[in-house]
Amino acid sequence: GAGVSQSPSNKVTEKGKDVELRCDPISGHTALYWYRQRLGQGLEFLIYFQGNSAPDKSGLPSDRFSAERTGESVSTLTIQRTQQEDSAVYLCASSSPGLVFDEQFFGPGTRLTVL
Amino acid sequence: AQSVAQPEDQVNVAEGNPLTVKCTYSVSGNPYLFWYVQYPNRGLQFLLKYITGDNLVKGSYGFEAEFNKSQTSFHLKKPSALVSDSALYFCAVSRLSGNTPLVFGKGTRLSVIA
Numbered sequence: 001g002a003g004v005s006q007s008p009s010n011k012v013t014e015k016g017k018d019v020e021l022r023c024d025p026i027s028g029h030t031a032l033y034w035y036r037q038r039l040g041q042g043l044e045f046l047i048y049f050q051g052n053s054a055p056d057k058s059g060l061p062s063d064r065f066s067a068e069r070t071g072e073s074v075s076t077l078t079i080q081r082t083q084q085e086d087s088a089v090y091l092c093a094s095s096s097p098g099l100v101f102d103e104q105f106f107g108p109g110t111r112l113t114v115l
Numbered sequence: 116a117q118s119v120a121q122p123e124d125q126v127n128v129a130e131g132n133p134l135t136v137k138c139t140y141s142v143s144g145n146p147y148l149f150w151y152v153q154y155p156n157r158g159l160q161f162l163l164k165y166i167t168g169d170n171l172v173k174g175s176y177g178f179e180a181e182f183n184k185s186q187t188s189f190h191l192k193k194p195s196a197l198v199s200d201s202a203l204y205f206c207a208v209s210r211l212s213g214n215t216p217l218v219f220g221k222g223t224r225l226s227v228i229a
Contacts, residue, residue, distance in 0.1 A: 004158070033216055042119075042205060042219040043159075056216065091158065103149065103161040104217065 002026075004107035006092050012113045013082055021077045021110045025094030032075050033093045033104060034067055043091065049075065082114045117142045119208050121220035128196045129228050136191040136223045138206030148189040149207040149217060150180055159205065165189060176200070196227045 005024045013019050025032050034046040045059040049069045060066070064082075069075040079086055089111050093104035118141045128134045140146055150162040163174025170182045180191045189206060203224050207217040 035216075035219075040221075042221040043207075043217075045216040045218070048216045059216070093159075103164060105161070106151075106159040108156075108158040 004092055004094055004105050006090075006107040006110050008110060009108065010111045010113075012115065014115050015084060016081055018078065018080045019082055019112065021079075021090050021092075021112070023075045023077070023092030023094075023107060025073070025075070025092070026096075026105055028072075029094035029096050029105070030072050031095045031104075032069055033095075034075070034077050035091045035093065037089045037091055037109070039088070046077070046090075079112075082112075084114050087112055087114045117208050117218045119206050119218055119220035121204075121206055121223045123223050124221075125224045125226065127226045127228060130198055131195050134193050134196040134200070134225065134227070136204050136206075136225060138189045138191065138220060139187050140189060140206070140208045141187065142208055146187075146189075147209045148180075148182060149209075150174065150178070150189075150191050151205045151207060151219075153203040153205065153222070155202075162191070162204075196225075198227045198229050201225055201227045 007022045030051045032049040035043040036046055037043050047067045048056040064080045067077045089109040091106055091109045093106045095102045095104045120139045122137055148165040151159040152162050153159045162178050163172050165172045165182045173179045178193050180189050182189050203222045205222045206220040209215050209217050
C-alpha cells in the first residue's frame with residue numbers, strides 16, 4: 001500500500017478483555033514503531049522493531065503489553081486484561097533502512113476505549 | 116535522558132500573520148530534531164527535520180525551523196499563516212543516528228483565525 005495502515009480504526013472493549021491491534025508498515029521499511037497517545041498528551045514510545053534484531057521493549061508500560069512482528073511486515077500489539085487507563089490512540093510508524101535518520105511515517109491510529 | 120518541551124498548549128494567530136510554535140530540547144550529544152503535524156482524524160505527518168548542516172531547515176507547506184544550539188531550541192515558523200495550518204504540532208528529538216524511537220513533546224494546538 002501507499003502508506004502505513006492500522007486496524008481496527010476504533011475498538012471499544014470491556015475492562016479485563018484482551019485486544020489485538022494490527023499494523024501494516026510501508027513495504028520495504030525495516031523499522032517499525034508503536035506509540036501511544038493519551039488524550040491531551042504527546043506520544044509515548046512503546047516498542048520498536050528493526051529488521052531481525054531483538055525488539056526494543058523499553059517503553060512497554062506493563063507485562064500486559066506485548067507485540068510481535070512477522071519478518072519485516074505486519075505487526076500486532078496485544079494488550080491483555082485491558083484497564084481503563086489503556087484507553088488511548090495507538091499509533092504505528094515505519095521508516096526505511098539506512099544510516100541517515102529518515103522520517104517516520106505514521107498510520108492513522110487505532111482508538112481504543114476501555115469501558 | 117532526552118526530553119522535549121513545548122511550553123505553549125495553544126497558539127492563536129490571525130491569517131496572514133507570521134506564526135511561531137516553540138520547542139526546546141534536552142539531550143546529551145548531538146540532537147536530531149523533528150516537527151510533525153496532526154490534522155483532525157488523521158495520522159501524524161512529517162514536516163521537517165534537522166540532522167546536521169544549516170541551522171535553518173525548510174520543510175513542507177512553507178514551514179521552517181531554526182536550530183539554536185546555545186538556546187537548545189528548535190522553533191517552528193511560517194511567514195504567513197493559513198487557516199488550513201490549524202492543527203496539532205509535535206516537536207520530537209532523538210540523540211541517536213539511524214532509525215530509533217523519538218521522544219515527543221506534548222504538542223501545541225495552532226489555531227489560525229480568518
